[in-house]
Amino acid sequence: MSDASKGPAGADAGTPAVSIRRVTRRDAAGILAIHNEVVTRSTAIFDILARSLDEQVQWVADHSGGHPAIVATELDDSGIEDIVGFASLSPFRARPAYATTVEDSVYVREDRHGRGYGRALLGELLVLAVDGGFHSVIARIADHNEASIALHAAYGFEMVGVEREVGRKFGRWLDVVQMQRLL
Numbered sequence: 001m002s003d004a005s006k007g008p009a010g011a012d013a014g015t016p017a018v019s020i021r022r023v024t025r026r027d028a029a030g031i032l033a034i035h036n037e038v039v040t041r042s043t044a045i046f047d048i049l050a051r052s053l054d055e056q057v058q059w060v061a062d063h064s065g066g067h068p069a070i071v072a073t074e075l076d077d078s079g080i081e082d083i084v085g086f087a088s089l090s091p092f093r094a095r096p097a098y099a100t101t102v103e104d105s106v107y108v109r110e111d112r113h114g115r116g117y118g119r120a121l122l123g124e125l126l127v128l129a130v131d132g133g134f135h136s137v138i139a140r141i142a143d144h145n146e147a148s149i150a151l152h153a154a155y156g157f158e159m160v161g162v163e164r165e166v167g168r169k170f171g172r173w174l175d176v177v178q179m180q181r182l183l
């Protein structure tokens with residue numbers, strides 16, 4: 001894939017550069033930590049229970065073919081990669097006529113929010129969606145998540161619907177906003 005290595009937008013001098021690449025099995029634990037943080041602290045994922053490492057390894061396998069996943073990584077002082085975000089394309093619906101549509105997901109570790117990593121991940125993901133021959137990308141965004149709505153709008157996604165109170169987490173009803181971009 002293209003080398004998307006770049007310093008994050010607005011980063012201070014000395015902030016590690018972020019690189020974006022396709023996921024490998026070795027990334028499962030780093031992705032799991034971010035995923036489970038979102039599950040337990042936020043409404044952005046509708047899971048209630050934390051995922052196991054085995055389940056995350058299976059997720060990586062499921063996103064190593066036509067529906068890819070990517071990771072954003074930084075190098076620490078010892079040259080070891082640190083996973084600071086991930087993004088994926090998943091099937092939108094199982095029935096075959098939906099096969100040219102995908103659903104995207106983007107997650108950035110909380111201590112790295114607002115540094116341009118989400119923008120870099122979604123940009124790379126859309127390149128992969130075009131390369132994969134997909135025609136339409138849907139984002140399903142829970143709880144009127146302003147950051148995610150703004151991120152997708154910045155890439156030309158348009159609001160196409162709101163599913164009212166389809167979820168319930170932390171004792172609250174949750175809407176899901178659908179945004180779409182045709183490729």
Ligand SMILES: CC(C)(COP(=O)(O)OP(=O)(O)OC[C@H]1O[C@@H](n2cnc3c(N)ncnc32)[C@H](O)[C@@H]1OP(=O)(O)O)[C@@H](O)C(=O)NCCC(=O)NCCS
Pocket residue numbers: 038042044105106107108109112113114115116117118119120139140141142145146147148150151152154
């Ligand atoms: C949503 C998320 C992926 C954005 O990633 P990020 O790295 O923090 O965002 P970026 O720094 O790349 O910002 C990209 C754009 O998003 C928007 N944005 C980011 N944070 C925002 C915020 N808190 N409020 C409003 N808009 C915001 C801005 O339009 C920004 O563009 P700009 O920098 O030109 O103003 C990240 O906040 C996240 O992982 N949140 C938790 C999980 C989640 O909600 N994922 C989405 C599920 S649908």
